Amino acid sequence: MAKCPEDLLLSGCFSSVALIMIKAPAPMLIAVGMYLPFDTTFAVFVGGMLKLASDKFLIKRNADEKQKTIVENIGILVASGFIAGEALTGVLLAALVLLGIPSITSLLTGQNAFEFTGSAMGGWLSILIFGIVILGLIRIPLGALKNKVQ
Known part of the structure; x- marks a missing residue:
């Protein structure tokens, strides 16, 4: 026990x-x-820093409370979509493991097309994708603000 x-x-x-x-x-x-381990809590830290940057940007632009609320709500919606997508991907990958399938590409094409993801190149690719996600978390809410103002 x-x-x-x-x-x-x-x-x-x-x-x-x-x-x-x-x-x-x-x-x-x-x-x-x-x-939680550092790699998990780091995403929370990045989210907090994005919120801080967004707030400072809105203060510089003299945004009113309604505009701040629009940006915050859309940011929450986009972040929630990323979280839901990550969860669904996790379920899909768990199902593949249970079925004994090593990767989606091996299921579709019969060969493992992304073997490089286990190397240093995979780490750099992850950082690039993380940067794209961060850019999306900034541009989508602030872009919605620009569309609402015009």
Whole structure:
């Protein structure tokens, strides 16, 4: 039988009480940052930085509250779409693993067409795609603001 890590549970309880007592602005984000690995929480950090950049951009453009709300709502909608797409992709990949299929390309063409993704080139490709996603998270909401203003 597995032993429950009481020391971690108690430290989590005391940390959460301390965060509530000092009125931390986002105790849930702090809690998530404490137990999830860095590569997972980094996406939350990038999202926060994009929100900060968007807010500063809107302040520079003297946007009113309605315009700020439009940008925020569209940004949330786009980010939610990315999250849902990621979840559906995860389910699809899990199904492929269960069926013993190594990749979608091997299913469709009979050969693994993207073997380079396991090399350093795959890492650079991931960074490029991450940059494109960030660009989309900036341009789509701000582009909607431009369309609403005109």
